[in-house]
Every structure is written in C-alpha cells, then in structure tokens.
Amino acid sequence: MSKKRDLFEGVFELYRDQIYSYLVQSVGRVDAEDLVQEVFIKVFKNINKFNRAKSEAAWIYTIARNTLYDFLRKKKSKGNYEVCVDDYVVENTVGESKDLDESIAVRNAANKLKKDRREVIVLHYFQGLSYEEISRIIKSPINTVKSRISRAKSDLKELLK
C-alpha cells in the first residue's frame, strides 16, 4: 500500500463517523453517505497538503463544510430542503440508547436555529471542536465564534423549553 494510502486510511478511520455525524445533521442519512464519499475523495486527493502540525480536524471539517454548502446550494436551487434528524439514524447511533430521545430532540432543535448559529453549536458541542478550530473552519475571529455560541445556546434553550 502506498504511503499516501496509509496516511489516508488513518485519517478515514479517525474521522469518518465524525464527518458523517456532522453531515447527517444537515442533510439526513442518504445524502450524508454520498457526501462522506465525496469529502473523503477530496481528502485523498489533497492528502499531500495535509499538515499534522496544524489542526487536522479543522482541515477535514473545512473540506466537509465546503462540500456540504455546495450540495445545499445545488439542492436549494431545485426547491426547498429541510432535514429532520429522525429515527432512521437511531440504529447507527453511537453509545447507549438511554439519552437517545433527548439527543434527537436537541439535534432537531438545533436544526431550527439560524444557519450561522446552528453551525457553531454543531461544531463545538456535537462534534467537540475547539473555538480555535471552529474559527479556522468558518474563517471568523475566535470572539465571533464565542458570541455566536452564546447566542445559539440561548436560542436553543428557548426552543427546548
């Protein structure tokens, strides 16, 4: 196996579920599976630019985000596109099923947030990225990220009441 392929396999193993979870939140299971493939093909083609010294998560999430937005732009030009994170992903959910209903409720509520607020909530809380990583991904200052998260949390609290 080539060195490039070895590096890719490691990255794929580590990030496939994270990227899938990130995409499912916005497009649902079927489209997310297709997009995961598209994202990782881009990752594979650009793996030589991959720099472990910088945040690898930010790099991969940036690719995933750009792929997602391209997809949503194409879909929206064909009509409305709304996603509900529903039971169809329950069987593929990681961890115990104890808090599953709550998780689905939170994810569905997050989908009702404004796009920029939803994005930071998803990246920070659901995907576990740091403020700095999010700031790199969305190309905004860290303080903007923090204030967006704070506003998004307030909105989410209201929605979950």
Add this chain to the structure above:
Amino acid sequence: MRSFDSKLSNVKSFQLSKEAVSRVENAIDLVEIFGWVYLASKYIWSLVTLVSFGYLISEIINSVNYEAWTVFWQNKSVLVNNMFSFIPALFEGVPLSAVAVFIGCLSLSIISITAGKLTFNRINHE
C-alpha cells in the same frame, strides 16, 4: 441536574454503516487506480508530443527554405503587405508528414488529457 452545556455535549453521534464504509473504500481504490493511469497517460502523451515537436523542428532546420527567409528578413517592410502569400514560401521543403505528426500528437494529447480529466472528475462525483 445536568448543566445545559453537558446536555449539548452528550448528544449522540452517528456511525457510518459498514456498507457506506466499504463504498468509500472502493471509490478510493478506483480514484487511486485511475489517478495512476491518468498521470501515466499525461506524461506519455506529453513525451510523445515533445518528441514529435523535436522531429518537426529538426525537419524545419534540415529542409527550410533559407533563401526565402533571407529575402524575408531583408525586405520585411515590403513583404509585410503580402505576408500571407509569402508564408508558404518560408516553409517550403518542410515535409508535411512532420507537421501532420506533430499536429496529430498535439491534438490526441489534448483530447486524451481532457477526456481523462473529465472522467476523473466524473468518477469523483459518482
């Protein structure tokens, strides 16, 4: 009572199905193989075109009409008006086969590289 932050952080993630994982791996195999084929064909065609260009240049040097060129350089201002009728005279003696080989190689190279690139992009999207 759990804080709101931990409630958000404990949201469950999803797992990519085994079928989807193997689909991605197969797609990467295909991209990898096609990547090599595309790269090899790009280099081979570039080399073939370069060789045919070298052949054309050597044929021009060997058989070009030097007299016509001398006339051309000495009477540029006069000849500039009927340049188009004069150009064939400059290349008189250059074998058409060398020109044809070069144009053929260049065209095939452009067609094959473009087709390869389009197919590569198509594979990526499918």
